Amino acid sequence: MTAAELASHKAANGSIRDQVLAVLNCYEAQSERDVALMDLSRATNYSYRELEKLAQSLAIEVDVQTDQVEADRRLKDLIQTRRTQLDLNRYLEPWFAQVMLETANAMPTAPEFLFTTLLSAAASRVGTAAQVIIKPSAQYTQPMVFWSAIVANSGSMKTPAQRVILDPLVALEREAYEVYQFEMADYKAAVESQRSKKRDDSGEESTPQLPIRKRYLTKDSTLETLQRIHAENPRGLLYYRDELAGVIKVRNQYRGGHGADEEAELDQWVGSAVIVDRSEKSICLPRSAISRTGAIQWEVLADLMGDHRDANGAWSRWLFCAADTPPRYLRLLQEDQDTGLAEALTHLYQALEKVPQQDYLLSFEAKRLFEVWQHQLVDAQRSEDTLGLQLVYPKIESYTARLALWLHIVNAVLRQERPASVISGETMEKAIELAAYYLWQHRLIHTHNSPDAGLAAIGLKIQKFAERVGEVTASRLKSGIRALRKMATDQIRQLMKTLANTGYGSIRGEGAEMTYVPVPGDRQLQLDLSPPSAAAEIDTVDVALTTMSGNETSAKSKLNSLIDTIDTTSSSSRDEASSELTTIPGSPNELPHNSSTIQHFGQSEIPQDSASNDDIAGRVLFCHCLGVEVGSLSGKGDRLFVQHEYPTRPLLSLMAQAGFEPATLGL
Structure with missing residues (x-):
């Protein structure tokens, strides 16, 4: 752009700001921008220094606007x-679920905290006695090993929530220790008695047998101690740390900080063999099962995860739960009685350790659902641009199979039945729902804590702070949130507007009087039109579909018939359809679309050549698992539609990710 062109541009636009923006847009190299600013300086009455300063300010504004758009996109999904x-x-099982819910409400705390802790606690009592075989020819199996963690700030009832689940294990541990103490006393007495006796008539001396202490859990152990305890208790045990940071700090503490404790721990997650040869001991376990659980604060987790790249995949192995917790108001004047959770858990733990050793298989229906889900996880991993999250998808795949095994065994024991050898499709469907929930928990933590998350992370912090204290101003946010203290007040107000635009709050006043008012949680669900539970939000295409809008019966029959023909070769057609997506410039939400496709409000047409029916069924399943409410298929021949109940931007974006081609028309 020459000086004459710049002068002509000025005459046409009459704004030096627009001219400098034109320079920034036309030239990427800094040297080219400098030359263009010099030419503009000669063609105008502005000095080069003035134009350079304006260019720097505009560059910052453009970056902020870009971050604002990205934050808006991410917040709409993550806050939901x-x-x-x-x-x-x-x-x-309903009776046990009710006991768990009553206990959580009485505390009060998030029921998800109790459930997430129970995953590890119950798994530790089954341990090496069970594994699920996914593909025998590939020797693809998954053990009953769970690493779970509660993520919440201090005062969020995370420790009490874990204790109500773990206290019955602690009681069993205490009883076992007392038995061991008596047995050791008898052993020592027998050894002492033997020394004072002569050999018996056979000439052989009977040696007392050293008692072995039965273990349920441990709280403070080095890697070597864990291996020794596991060798004495081959079925496995639970490693619990109230403050999860202690798991990191205890590594290599007797090696001057040099050692391979972390690598050995990561190997335990896959349930591999433990083979140790030292001068003082030798251990050989064909399988291992050390489950883990604990709690951690947001900021501590952020410090430990660092840049969140998770190079060795250590953090991706954890099932995080960062659920919202209710206000800690106690109700002391209401009728109060024991919910019976401790007794129920004691019976459950004792029954689980009696489950016989067995390998479990997947039914045809369970295989079909797992295959489609696994393919979509692979596709999502390939499209993920965050390294730390790329490592999460394979671990979520593994946890899907483990969750199916856990649900299968635990619920059978709660029904006082012996677990069948085959895991059903209904159980796999529920496991996929849970896996999707924990996948989004990972995404939430990365967005909240990662240094690369930008304004989206700050937006989440603003929402959490406002929900806790009520309506807030920009100055109140700056004083209450450390990450905002160096941010311009105008930028904070823009973030407040972004949150209001998502439907999770409202704006009152303007300028210095602007206040952000968060919408209460129950009303947020109504504004969001999102279902009240994960069971409805992350539904799958299976005969056990429980939440379908519209013509529920016909929808089920059509979707079930499609699921019967799901093919594993659908990924190529899905990639081809996704590559044809473009964007409508200037549309309100810039929805992905294809100009040859017609979008009716509330339904998306599937182009005739974009996919076969079996691939369509796989995409519908993917939408359900990501939290998109997709309803029945309608139409026939070359005009086939998918009905969806909530035609919002996140829904259409996820449908586009699954391979559909929704376009938009003004109504």
Whole structure:
């Protein structure tokens, strides 16, 4: 752009700001921008220094606007995820789920905290006695090993929530220790007595047998101690740390900080063999099962995760739960009685350790659902641009199979039945729902804590702070949130507007009087039109579909018939359809679309050549698992539609990710 062209541009636009923006847009190299600013300086009455300063300010504004758009996109999905609640009645036997819910309400705390802790606690009592075989020819199996963690700030009842689940294990540990103490006393007496006796008539001396202490859990152990305890208790045990940071700090503490404790711990997650040869000991376990659980604060987790790249995949192995917790108001004047959770858990733990050793298989229906889900996880991993999250998808795949195994065994024991050798499709469907929930928990943590998350992370912090204290101003946010203290007040107000635009709050006043008012949680669900539970939000295409809008019966029959023909070769057509997506410039939400496709409000047409029916069914399943409410298929021949109940931007974006081609028309 020459000086004459710049002068002509000025005459046409009459704004030096627009001219400098034109320079920034036309030239990427800094040297080219400098030359263009010099030419503009000669063609105008502005000095080069003035134009350079303006260019720097405009560059910052452009970056902020870009971050604002990205933050808006990410916040709409992630804030909704924070509002998702697990319906324990769907995943546990009703009587036991009710006991869990009553206990959580009485504390009060998030029921998800109790459930997440129970995953590890119950798994530790089954341990090496069970594994699920996914593909025998590939020797693809998954053990009963869970690493779970509660993520919440201090005062959020995370420790009490874990204790109500773990206290019955502690009681069993205490009883076992007392038995061991008596047995050791008898052993020592027998050894002492033997020394004072002569050999018996056979000439052989009977040696007392050293008692072995039965273990349930440990709280403070080095890697070597864990290996020794596991060798004495081959079925496995639970490693619990109230403050999860202690798991990191205890590594290599007797090696001057040099050692391979972390690598050995990561190997334990896959349940591999433990083979140790030292001068003082030798251990050989064909399988291992050390489950873990604990709690951690947001900021501590952020410091430990650092840049969140998770190079060795250590953090991706954890099932995080960062559920919203209710206000800690106690109700002391109401009728109060023991919920019976401790007794129920004691019976459950004792029954689980009696489950016989067995390998479990997947039914045809369970294989079909797992295959489609696994393919979509692979596709999502390939499209993920965050390294730390790329490592999460394979671990979520593994946890899907483990969750199916856990649900299968635990619920059978709660029914006082012996677990069948085959895991059903209904159980796999529920496992996929839970896996999707924990996948989004990972995304929430990365967005909240990662240094690369930008304005989206700050937006989440603003929402959480406002929900805790009520309506807030920009100055109140700056004083209450450390990450905002160096941010311009105008930028904070823009973030407040962004949150209001998502439907999770409202703006009152203007300028210095602007106040952000968060919408209460129950009303947020109504504004969001999102279902009240994860069971409805993350539904799958299976015969056990429980929440379908519209013509529920016909929708089920059509979707079930499609699921019967799901093919594993659908990924190529899905990639081809996704590559044809473009964007409508200037549309309100810039929805992805294809100009040859017609979008009716509330339904998306599937182009005739974009996919086969089996691939369509896989995409519908993917939408359900990501939290998109997709309803029945309609139409026939070359005009096939998918009905969806909530035609919002996040829904259409996820449908586009699944391979659909929704376009938009003004109504």
